Every structure is written in structure tokens, then in C-alpha cells.
Amino acid sequence: MNATGSYQFELLEGRNHEANMLAERAQMRLDGFTDLLKRHGFPEQGRALEVGTAQGIRARLMAEHFPNTHITAIDRSDELIANISSYANLSFQHADLYALPFPDEHFDFVYARLVFMHLTNPIKAIASLRRVLKPGGRLLIEDADRDCMFFEPAPASFSKFWEKVQQGQRRLGGDPNVGRKLAPYLKESGFSNITTEVQPILGGGPEIEFLVRTLMPSLNIYLDPKDRSDGHTAINDLYTLSQNPNASFYHFWFVVSGGKV
Numbered sequence: 001m002n003a004t005g006s007y008q009f010e011l012l013e014g015r016n017h018e019a020n021m022l023a024e025r026a027q028m029r030l031d032g033f034t035d036l037l038k039r040h041g042f043p044e045q046g047r048a049l050e051v052g053t054a055q056g057i058r059a060r061l062m063a064e065h066f067p068n069t070h071i072t073a074i075d076r077s078d079e080l081i082a083n084i085s086s087y088a089n090l091s092f093q094h095a096d097l098y099a100l101p102f103p104d105e106h107f108d109f110v111y112a113r114l115v116f117m118h119l120t121n122p123i124k125a126i127a128s129l130r131r132v133l134k135p136g137g138r139l140l141i142e143d144a145d146r147d148c149m150f151f152e153p154a155p156a157s158f159s160k161f162w163e164k165v166q167q168g169q170r171r172l173g174g175d176p177n178v179g180r181k182l183a184p185y186l187k188e189s190g191f192s193n194i195t196t197e198v199q200p201i202l203g204g205g206p207e208i209e210f211l212v213r214t215l216m217p218s219l220n221i222y223l224d225p226k227d228r229s230d231g232h233t234a235i236n237d238l239y240t241l242s243q244n245p246n247a248s249f250y251h252f253w254f255v256v257s258g259g260k261v
Contacts, residue, residue, distance in 0.1 A: 005120050005173050006118045006169045006173055007118040022055065023055050026058065030061065033061055037140070039197075040195060041140075042140075044068060048109040050073040050110075051115055052075055059071050059073035063090035067087075069109075071089060097129075105133065108133075112139075112140070112142070117174055119174065122175070122185055123185060123189060127189060134260070138258065140257040141186075144254070145177050145178065145252065151208065151250075152250070158238065160234070161231050161234035162234075164223050168224070191259060192261050201250070203248070204247055204248055208241055208247055209243075211249070220235065
């Protein structure tokens with residue numbers, strides 16, 4: 001969420017389409033979201049911060065299910081958070097993760113989803129979030145590890161495409177394998193009572209088709225222009241796979257929280 005990193009919405013071409021795809025992807029796995037927050041210590045009253053809220057889909061759920069908690073939802077894109085309908089206990093604002101405009105020890109809970117894989121300096125980001133947490137407050141991070149995504153039977157074109165996607169993300173300053181590193185990062189940053197969940201996500205043809213439609217074309221931007229035709233081939237091959245009634249999709253999702261001493 002600073003001027004560098006591997007996802008800069010405001011610099012993308014076709015931002016309206018990408019915003020629509022972001023909103024669709026954000027609908028995934030909403031059914032268990034409230035229970036997840038409760039497991040990781042979300043406060044029944046107090047103040048919570050969501051970082052990288054985009055269109056605020058999860059922030060609105062927080063506000064709806066925890067009416068005595070005030071939610072502040074931030075994003076570095078004014079375009080994404082413009083004209084979002086709000087609740088009385090929910091506010092949106094433009095802010096930079098590395099220079100948060102909040103006092104020390106202001107929030108009881110901080111939440112970030114699919115933010116850290118795009119950050120150039122995750123330790124600095126955690127320090128910034130730790131600053132605004134109250135003693136005893138918790139930081140909850142959800143993120144992915146691109147090495148933990150599998151298709152079966154995988155098209156021959158996929159492994160080359162996926163390797164180049166990860167190389168491109170690293171080149172832009174992100175970390176496609178951040179999921180496995182979140183717990184060590186929190187330990188290094190002085191958090192305690194660390195809780196980790198590794199959640200399996202399973203599916204078949206419809207789930208593969210959803211990824212092909214909403215995610216894979218966005219990742220093709222990580223490829224060098226000379227390699228993008230290979231990316232289109234891999235995406236088309238995944239679409240063909242999605243029509244196979246025996247196709248399977250597996251992914252492992254990382255959920256890590258820690259308390260501020």
C-alpha cells in the first residue's frame with residue numbers, strides 16, 4: 001500500500017474490470033468470516049482497523065455483525081473506496097499502511113487480507129500496525145502462498161506460467177510465498193500468543209472456471225510482454241480443464257494472528 005509493491009490498482013489499465021473482479025473474488029469464503037474473526041479475538045466492542053479494504057465487503061460484514069465495534073477501513077486507492085455505502089459504526093478513508101494517520105495504541109484489532117503478499121517491506125508494515133494496536137490487541141492476517149495451489153490433471157502449460165507469475169511478482173517487490181512466513185514475521189516483530197490456521201480450499205470444474213474468469217487474467221500482468229502469449233495459452237488450458245468433470249482444484253490458505261504484549 002505504498003508507492004511500491006506488486007499490486008498497484010491505480011496504475012492498472014482496465015481498472016473498472018479489475019474492480020469488478022476484485023469484488024467477485026472478495027465474495028469467496030464469506031460464510032465463515034464472522035466465526036473466523038471470533039476465533040481470533042475480534043472485540044465485541046471497541047475499535048477495529050481493516051487494511052486494504054478495497055470495496056469494503058468484509059468491513060461491512062464486521063460492522064453488521066459487531067454493532068458495538070467501530071470499524072475503520074482504509075485503502076490506498078481513492079477510486080476503490082469512493083461512494084461505498086456505510087454503517088453508523090463504519091468509516092472509510094484513504095491511508096498509507098506505512099504511515100498510518102492514527103494515534104499510538106488506538107485499535108483493539110487489526111485485520112489484513114491479501115495485503116502482505118504485495119508488500120516490499122512486510123516487517124516495516126507489521127511495525128506500523130503494531131504501533132496503532134493497544135496492548136492486548138490482536139493483528140489478524142489472511143494471505144496466500146502461490147506454491148500451494150494445485151490443479152489435477154494440471155495442464156502442461158500451467159507450471160511454466162505459474163513460475164513466471166511468481167517471478168514477476170517478486171520483481172515488482174511482492175512475495176508470492178508470504179503465507180508460510182506470516183507466523184515467523186509476527187514472532188520477529190514481538191507478537192505473542194500466535195495462532196495459525198492452514199485452511200484447505202477444495203473444488204472442481206466450477207471453482208477452476210471461477211479462477212480462470214476472475215483471477216488468472218489479472219496475474220498475466222506479472223509476465224514480461226514477450227511471455228504473455230504463453231500466459232494466455234495456460235489460461236485457456238485451465239478453462240478447458242474446468243470443463244472436465246474429473247478435474248480437481250486444491251489450495252492452502254494461511255490465517256495467522258498474534259497479540260501485542
